[in-house]
Amino acid sequence: xxxxxxAQRTGLAASRIRFYERIGLLGVxxxxxxxxxxxxxxxxxxxxxIATAQRAxxxxxxxxxxxxxxxxxxxxxxxxxxxxxKLQSIDLMLAQLMQNRAELGELIAQIEARPEDMDCAxxxxxxxxxxxxxxxxxxxxxxxxxxxx
Amino acid sequence: xxxxxxAQRTGLAASRIRFYERIGLLGVxxxxxxxxxxxxxxxxxxxxxIATAQRAxxxxxxxxxxxxxxxxxxxxxxxxxxxxxKLQSIDLMLAQLMQNRAELGELIAQIEARPEDMDCAxxxxxxxxxxxxxxxxxxxxxxxxxxxx
DNA sequence: CGTGAGCTTGAAGCTTGGTTCAAGGTCAAG
DNA sequence: CTTGACCTTGAACCAAGCTTCAAGCTCACG
Numbered sequence: 001x002x003x004x005x006x007a008q009r010t011g012l013a014a015s016r017i018r019f020y021e022r023i024g025l026l027g028v029x030x031x032x033x034x035x036x037x038x039x040x041x042x043x044x045x046x047x048x049x050i051a052t053a054q055r056a057x058x059x060x061x062x063x064x065x066x067x068x069x070x071x072x073x074x075x076x077x078x079x080x081x082x083x084x085x086k087l088q089s090i091d092l093m094l095a096q097l098m099q100n101r102a103e104l105g106e107l108i109a110q111i112e113a114r115p116e117d118m119d120c121a122x123x124x125x126x127x128x129x130x131x132x133x134x135x136x137x138x139x140x141x142x143x144x145x146x147x148x149x
Numbered sequence: 150x151x152x153x154x155x156a157q158r159t160g161l162a163a164s165r166i167r168f169y170e171r172i173g174l175l176g177v178x179x180x181x182x183x184x185x186x187x188x189x190x191x192x193x194x195x196x197x198x199i200a201t202a203q204r205a206x207x208x209x210x211x212x213x214x215x216x217x218x219x220x221x222x223x224x225x226x227x228x229x230x231x232x233x234x235k236l237q238s239i240d241l242m243l244a245q246l247m248q249n250r251a252e253l254g255e256l257i258a259q260i261e262a263r264p265e266d267m268d269c270a271x272x273x274x275x276x277x278x279x280x281x282x283x284x285x286x287x288x289x290x291x292x293x294x295x296x297x298x
Numbered sequence: 299c300g301t302g303a304g305c306t307t308g309a310a311g312c313t314t315g316g317t318t319c320a321a322g323g324t325c326a327a328g
Numbered sequence: 329c330t331t332g333a334c335c336t337t338g339a340a341c342c343a344a345g346c347t348t349c350a351a352g353c354t355c356a357c358g
Contacts, residue, residue: 004334014335015317023315034324036335052246055238057206060315083257090250097246101239104205107198108232153304163305164347172345183354185305209345299358306353312346323336328329 002032006039010047017047025050025064057097152178152186159196166196174199174213206235 007014020026021037026046029037053063156163167186169175175195178186202212215228 002335013317016315018336019316034335036324054315080257080261083253087250087253087257090246090253094243094246094250097239097243101205101236101243103201104232104236104239107202107205108229108236111229111232151305162347165345167306168346183305185354301357303356304354307351309349311348314344316342318341319339321337324334326331326333328331 001039001041001043003029003037003039006043006047009044010051012047012051020047020050020060023060023064025060150188150190150192151181152188155188155192155196158193159200161196161200169196169199169209172209172213174209206239 001009003014003017007017010017017026018037021029026043029039029043032038050060050063054060150158152163152166156166159166166175170178170186175192178188178192181187199212202215203209207215215231
């Protein structure tokens with residue numbers, strides 16, 4: 001398929017696909033006789049993986065390192081090793097994402113921990129101070145500020 | 150505390166803290182008589198929160214919108230909704246990645262459990278085509294997305 | 299007093315991840 | 329055989345998110 005179709009099917013701009021090829025994230029595409037790039041079906045999946053991984057927080061740099069070079073001349077053992085390596089890297093992505101998730105969850109919990117406890121002065125103040133701190137950090141804490149350190 | 154101490158305690162560069170003030174993500178810091186910025190204790194928490202949220206995938210733009218000036222009348226529901234939406238999208242990424250992982254695991258198992266089947270051309274080709282896809286291409290589940298502006 | 303560490307400013311620079319543009323070549327339809 | 333959609337290239341441009349630089353002020357210490 002030509003780049004336009006690939007772009008349409010992945011939802012990525014053609015310029016972006018060319019860009020990925022330029023920086024070596026995608027292999028060099030085959031060419032038709034007229035010079036047009038020609039992609040196999042799998043390219044759709046490849047690009048979707050890249051997009052997903054990006055959303056998962058991976059830089060293109062990282063992805064380039066994670067995706068091995070030329071599969072054409074792979075031998076069996078080598079292949080298995082690479083696949084397993086890939087599995088590991090996916091696990092790594094998962095770990096990172098789950099950490100992201102946990103951090104976000106924490107954030108939510110902190111903010112959520114305010115509904116009824118509002119009248120609990122201690123908690124309220126804690127939450128409030130965090131909220132305030134989100135707004136403008138320099139207010140409150142009304143003490144003069146001497147060269148403290 | 151002065152900016153240097155704040156930087157040290159948050160692990161962020163002082164330039165970065167000034168940058169956040171410049172773009173309005175942090176409120177304007179109070180000044181000591183000599184013109185030095187002076188931060189309250191809470192600034193430490195504020196910056197950590199920002200850093201955490203960033204790691205959780207929020208842009209500074211988003212954070213600025215999420216953390217409006219007058220937190221006093223902050224709409225918790227709105228904020229919580231946004232955070233939860235973010236959480237969902239992380240979960241979606243997780244699901245996609247886990248599917249990738251499962252498929253890859255299957256593939257490895259297939260290849261491993263293939264002592265004699267090698268001469269079965271059909272199977273070999275199927276496996277090979279999948280392998281190829283892992284090389285410069287890779288499979289993924291998911292839908293298109295526009296990660297950046 | 300002067301030396302160095304730390305603070306100030308604005309402006310310029312850098313990296314990442316692309317998009318846009320200009321100047322073309324290709325191709326199917328009318 | 330022209331028109332318009334689609335493709336090619338390299339180079340320029342862009343936004344986000346910082347860092348670095350230059351030039352100067354402040355402050356504690358010996």
